[in-house]
Amino acid sequence: MARVAIVTGGTRGIGAAISLALKERGHTVVANYAGNEEKAKAFTDETGIPAYKWDVGDHEACLVGCQQVEADVGPIDIVVNNAGITRDGTLHRMTFDDWNEVMRINLGGCFNMAKATFGGMRDRGWGRIINIGSINGQAGQYGQVNYAAAKSGIHGFTKALAQEGAKFGVLVNAIAPGYIDTDMVAAVPEPVLEKIVAKIPVGRLGNAYEIARGVAFLASDNAGFVTGSTLSINGGQHMY
Numbered sequence: 001m002a003r004v005a006i007v008t009g010g011t012r013g014i015g016a017a018i019s020l021a022l023k024e025r026g027h028t029v030v031a032n033y034a035g036n037e038e039k040a041k042a043f044t045d046e047t048g049i050p051a052y053k054w055d056v057g058d059h060e061a062c063l064v065g066c067q068q069v070e071a072d073v074g075p076i077d078i079v080v081n082n083a084g085i086t087r088d089g090t091l092h093r094m095t096f097d098d099w100n101e102v103m104r105i106n107l108g109g110c111f112n113m114a115k116a117t118f119g120g121m122r123d124r125g126w127g128r129i130i131n132i133g134s135i136n137g138q139a140g141q142y143g144q145v146n147y148a149a150a151k152s153g154i155h156g157f158t159k160a161l162a163q164e165g166a167k168f169g170v171l172v173n174a175i176a177p178g179y180i181d182t183d184m185v186a187a188v189p190e191p192v193l194e195k196i197v198a199k200i201p202v203g204r205l206g207n208a209y210e211i212a213r214g215v216a217f218l219a220s221d222n223a224g225f226v227t228g229s230t231l232s233i234n235g236g237q238h239m240y
C-alpha cells in the first residue's frame with residue numbers, strides 16, 4: 001500500500017538511495033536536508049522528490065517542518081531517521097562541540113522526528129520508524145566516541161520505542177550499516193580505510209542501495225511482525 005514517507009538527510013548518499021527505493025515502491029516520498037542546497041535542488045530536479053530544509057537536531061524545526069510536510073502531502077506514515085554527521089578524532093583531540101553536535105544531530109534527530117510524528121501514527125493505528133544506526137554503534141570504533149555513542153543510543157532508542165509503539169501498530173526498527181561507499185566514508189584517511197576494507201569478509205565497501213533495500217523491506221507490509229530489531233548490513237564485518 002502506498003504511504004507517505006519522509007527520509008532525513010534524504011537527498012545525498014544513503015538517504016538519497018532510500019528516498020528513491022521508497023518512491024520506486026509507490027510511496028509518496030519527501031526528503032529532508034540541512035545543508036547542501038545545490039545537491040538538494042539537483043536531487044529534486046532529477047527525481048521529482050521534494051526536499052524540505054531543516055536541521056533535525058533542532059526540536060522546534062522538526063515539529064514545524066513535519067507539520068508543513070503533512071499540510072502539503074498528507075499524514076506521515078513512514079519516518080526514516082538517516083541524517084547524521086561525523087566529527088572523528090581521538091578523545092584527547094575531540095572538543096565538546098564535536099561531541100555535542102554528533103549527539104544533537106544523530107541521536108537527538110531521532111527523538112525530534114519521533115516526537116513530531118509518532119502521535120499521528122499511533123492515532124491512525126499504522127506507522128513505521130526506521131532508524132539508521134551503524135556497525136560502529138554496535139562494535140565501537142577508534143576515533144569515534146561521539147559517533148559510536150550516538151549510534152549505540154539509536155539502537156537503544158529503537159528497542160524502547162518499539163515496545164511503546166507495538167500495540168498501536170507502530171513498528172520501530174534499525175538498520176546498522178557497515179562501511180558504505182559514500183562521501184562520509186570517503187572522508188576516512190585512505191590508509192585507515194584500506195585497513196578497514198581488508199577486514200570486511202565480502203571484500204568491498206557496501207553500496208547505498210544495499211541499505212535502501214533493507215529500509216524498503218522494513219517499511220513494507222511484509223515486515224508486519226518485525227519490530228525492535230536491528231538489521232546488520234555490513235558485508236560480514238561484525239556478526240552481532
Ligand code: CAA
Nearest residue numbers: 086088089090134135141142143178179184185188189192
Ligand atoms: N585501532 C588501534 N589503533 C589505531 C586504530 C585502530 N582502529 N586506528 C588508528 N590507530 C592508531 C594508529 O596506528 C596510530 O598509531 P601510531 O602513531 O602508533 O602509528 C594512532 O592510532 C594515530 O592514528 P592516526 O594517524 O590515524 O591519527 P589521527 O589523529 O591522524 O586520526 C582518526 C585519528 C581521526 C581517528 C583517524 O584514524 C580516522 O579517521 N579513523 C577512522 C575512523 C572511522 O572509521 N570513521 C568512520 C567514518 S564513516 C562512518 O562512521 C559511517 C559508518 O557508520 C560506518
